[in-house]
Amino acid sequence: MLPELTDLNSFRNALSDAPGPDLSALKGAEERNGQLTKPPGALGRLEDLAIWYAGWRGDARPQITAPQVIVFAGNHGVTAQGVSAFPPEVTVQMVMNFEHGGAAINQLAQAAGAKMDVHALELDRPTADFTQAAAMSEEDLLNALRTGWQAVDPQADLLVVGEMGIGNTTPAAAIACALFGGDAADWTGRGTGVDDAGLANKTRVVAEGVALHGSGDGIHVLRCLGGREIAAMAGAIAAARILRIPVILDGFICTAAAACLAQLSGTALDHTIAGHQSAEGAHPAMLRQLGKEPLLSLDLRLGEGSGGTLAINILKSAVTCHSGMATFAEAGVSDG
Ligand SMILES: O=C(O)c1ccc[n+]([C@@H]2O[C@H](COP(=O)([O-])O)[C@@H](O)[C@H]2O)c1
Numbered sequence: 001m002l003p004e005l006t007d008l009n010s011f012r013n014a015l016s017d018a019p020g021p022d023l024s025a026l027k028g029a030e031e032r033n034g035q036l037t038k039p040p041g042a043l044g045r046l047e048d049l050a051i052w053y054a055g056w057r058g059d060a061r062p063q064i065t066a067p068q069v070i071v072f073a074g075n076h077g078v079t080a081q082g083v084s085a086f087p088p089e090v091t092v093q094m095v096m097n098f099e100h101g102g103a104a105i106n107q108l109a110q111a112a113g114a115k116m117d118v119h120a121l122e123l124d125r126p127t128a129d130f131t132q133a134a135a136m137s138e139e140d141l142l143n144a145l146r147t148g149w150q151a152v153d154p155q156a157d158l159l160v161v162g163e164m165g166i167g168n169t170t171p172a173a174a175i176a177c178a179l180f181g182g183d184a185a186d187w188t189g190r191g192t193g194v195d196d197a198g199l200a201n202k203t204r205v206v207a208e209g210v211a212l213h214g215s216g217d218g219i220h221v222l223r224c225l226g227g228r229e230i231a232a233m234a235g236a237i238a239a240a241r242i243l244r245i246p247v248i249l250d251g252f253i254c255t256a257a258a259a260c261l262a263q264l265s266g267t268a269l270d271h272t273i274a275g276h277q278s279a280e281g282a283h284p285a286m287l288r289q290l291g292k293e294p295l296l297s298l299d300l301r302l303g304e305g306s307g308g309t310l311a312i313n314i315l316k317s318a319v320t321c322h323s324g325m326a327t328f329a330e331a332g333v334s335d336g
């Protein structure tokens with residue numbers, strides 16, 4: 001059961017009190033993996049994935065039958081600084097495209113056998129430009145966290161969270177810079193495709209935001225430098241941690257949301273894996289900071305949950321092998 005989010009402290013507490021994986025299911029899955037008809041370790045990382053999944057689901061021989069993809073959308077005041085190659089009205093236009101089934105994520109979710117939900121967060125009320133003020137008030141942040149928290153289907157057995165928000169690689173870079181240090185230039189990339197002058201301007205904007213709001217915990221960084229869809233992703237990832245629903249992270253913006261949770265609790269992301277490495281330049285560094293090895297590297301830089309959703313197919317395959325294969329004893333195959 002998910003506790004109610006009454007205030008930001010209840011979010012912090014729920015995250016730090018969240019249960020870990022089921023150790024007996026984990027042990028059972030490890031034992032089963034050792035008996036399957038293959039040379040030890042021959043399925044490589046698929047074996048680790050299946051065992052990790054089994055632990056979080058509390059079932060040594062699990063199945064994936066109900067994956068959920070949630071796309072959160074938000075608008076950003078910082079777009080007034082000219083940080084994106086596209087105009088902010090594209091956010092609401094793409095939300096309509098998601099709702100009509102015409103976006104890449106609609107096709108990828110269908111191909112992965114996942115249901116897809118879309119949540120637009122107050123698109124007609126962008127966050128504040130973080131070079132001038134905190135992006136969100138405490139109330140705004142709490143509302144956005146709640147949207148994510150409540151969007152997770154407790155019956156889902158796997159979750160991918162994705163986003164749509166023109167300008168949101170700028171807050172994602174600022175979050176990374178505030179949490180992990182280094183220069184703004186280390187974390188700022190081209191997003192939807194800004195040119196060299198655009199990149200220099202965007203780097204300045206990230207540096208200004210971090211200088212104004214930079215120090216504080218994951219909640220402070222998320223509120224001052226983030227955005228509503230970023231906070232909603234954080235809320236959903238945290239809810240899934242409590243519900244023991246494994247999560248596949250998507251690209252640069254999704255990983256920035258997750259990084260805020262990692263700052264709040266050292267075990268906050270234990271139920272997550274990195275679906276892919278995005279083409280956004282600083283994504284590999286962000287994943288390294290979180291100790292996450294991406295499953296795929298396909299030069300995607302779309303967002304929408306696209307890379308995470310593609311990776312559902314890999315995780316499903318890993319779990320299907322683990323739970324469906326015969327053991328050496330069952331198949332009458334001689335072991336080594
Ligand atoms: O997921 C990623 O790594 C990723 C990298 C670059 C861009 N995006 C998407 O593009 C939008 C943000 O790009 P920008 O240039 O407007 O900051 C937003 O809607 C994201 O979903 C996503």
Ligand SMILES: Cc1cc2nc[nH]c2cc1C
Nearest residue numbers: 086090164192302303304
């Ligand atoms: C067209 C378009 C689609 C997107 N999907 C996610 N981010 C996006 C940004 C743009 C510009």
